[in-house]
Amino acid sequence: MKYDYLIVGAGLFGAVFAQEAKQAGKKCLVVEKRGHIAGNVYCEEIHGIQVHRYGAHIFHTSDEKIWEYVCRFARFNHYINSPIARYRDELYNLPFNMNTFSKMWGIATPQEARDIIASQIADLGIAEPKNLEEQALSLVGRDVYEKLIKGYTEKQWGRDCKDLPAFIIKRLPLRFTYDNNYFNDRFQGIPTGGYTKLVEKLLEGTEVRLDTDYLQHRAELDALADKIVYTGMIDQYYDYSLGVLQYRSVRFETEELEMENYQGNAVVNYTERQVPYTRIIEHKHFEFGTQPTTIISREYSSEWTKGDEPYYPVNDERNNALYEQYREKADKEERLIFGGRLGGYKYYDMDKVIAAALELCRRELPPR
Numbered sequence: 001m002k003y004d005y006l007i008v009g010a011g012l013f014g015a016v017f018a019q020e021a022k023q024a025g026k027k028c029l030v031v032e033k034r035g036h037i038a039g040n041v042y043c044e045e046i047h048g049i050q051v052h053r054y055g056a057h058i059f060h061t062s063d064e065k066i067w068e069y070v071c072r073f074a075r076f077n078h079y080i081n082s083p084i085a086r087y088r089d090e091l092y093n094l095p096f097n098m099n100t101f102s103k104m105w106g107i108a109t110p111q112e113a114r115d116i117i118a119s120q121i122a123d124l125g126i127a128e129p130k131n132l133e134e135q136a137l138s139l140v141g142r143d144v145y146e147k148l149i150k151g152y153t154e155k156q157w158g159r160d161c162k163d164l165p166a167f168i169i170k171r172l173p174l175r176f177t178y179d180n181n182y183f184n185d186r187f188q189g190i191p192t193g194g195y196t197k198l199v200e201k202l203l204e205g206t207e208v209r210l211d212t213d214y215l216q217h218r219a220e221l222d223a224l225a226d227k228i229v230y231t232g233m234i235d236q237y238y239d240y241s242l243g244v245l246q247y248r249s250v251r252f253e254t255e256e257l258e259m260e261n262y263q264g265n266a267v268v269n270y271t272e273r274q275v276p277y278t279r280i281i282e283h284k285h286f287e288f289g290t291q292p293t294t295i296i297s298r299e300y301s302s303e304w305t306k307g308d309e310p311y312y313p314v315n316d317e318r319n320n321a322l323y324e325q326y327r328e329k330a331d332k333e334e335r336l337i338f339g340g341r342l343g344g345y346k347y348y349d350m351d352k353v354i355a356a357a358l359e360l361c362r363r364e365l366p367p368r
């Protein structure tokens, strides 16, 4: 055996594990099927602009230890995410807060907003929300639901809001203060120079083979290491033998425009059903860029089929039950460990992925 660990996937999970294993004196080989490191947080520099190739990524956490950890590998700027929602010609602040309500209803105080929401849901009799629609209605009332949630969510998930789990919408803060910060977390920012540099630092001193699909070279790669940390799709690892887990995929249409500033904000969500994309990202605003041109990406959400990039796990009952069956199989593996968002079939934010990787290191690696 040449290596202690074979790490499949050069995303955040694999890179954090590689970094910690190196510090613990272990020898690792990272294999990555794409032609670059950093997984979905990969940023590609185009004319001085960091383009988030697999979707916009804003780092945010309330976990001080995780914040200190990432700050060892990158400097973070002071970017605060404050998306705009566009419904036809109306513009609203997100997340749902007093700016949103004031614009929607011409009111000024939290009590007025609460009264309007209460009056809009009084006759619905929702005690325990059973799905996303009921959850959204009971939180923000009918107007906000119809204009800012229904169309966006149905485009994003390709399903009726009544068929989606309530927890999806609970990810968004709801506030009765005038605060447009999309996240409630204590720490937030974007690594200066992009996420790729951060992952590069994590992988410093570890051998990485790009353009190498583990599943196509399984036998020869398995022979190289004692243990395997696998951050790809768990069902694909088992050749979909128990069934196929569902994902949503995203197609990005990226273009450079000969103007300095296209939309005045990094993120504009298009919440009406008729606009085919869900949002437009203007990448330079994540870094307060002053370049003469700008780069935008329109995001189109679609159902995932084999061969597409998997982005969002569809955590409904059927998929969660199927995942559990795969997990039972995985638990019996002796030298194979699944990790990351694809290995765990869970929507993990970056801080949670790093925390999960560090937790694995605590169990797996000798204490320093």
Ligand code: FAD
Residues within 6 Å of the ligand: 008, 009, 010, 011, 012, 013, 014, 031, 032, 033, 034, 038, 039, 040, 041, 054, 055, 056, 057, 058, 059, 060, 212, 213, 214, 215, 231, 232, 233, 250, 311, 312, 339, 340, 341, 342, 348, 349, 350, 351, 353
């Ligand atoms: P990945 O980054 O997916 O890395 C897995 C790697 O494994 C990939 O590079 C893949 O190519 C490789 N791989 C898979 N199979 C094989 C194989 N057979 N052989 C070799 N290599 C293989 N989080 C936030 O905190 N803030 C955000 O703003 C945010 N925005 C997001 C936006 C979108 C559109 C999405 C989808 C996610 C977002 N996230 C965000 C979540 C974030 O992307 C994840 O937490 C993080 O990327 C997960 O890291 P990972 O290492 O688990 O997975």
Ligand code: UDP
Residues within 6 Å of the ligand: 085, 094, 148, 149, 150, 152, 153, 156, 168, 169, 171, 172, 269, 271
């Ligand atoms: N959402 C919405 N309208 C918006 C933004 C979000 O209805 O303008 C809903 C939608 O269902 C989405 C969920 O809130 O899936 C979570 O949004 P988030 O911004 O966290 O999604 P992500 O950035 O992960 O795509």
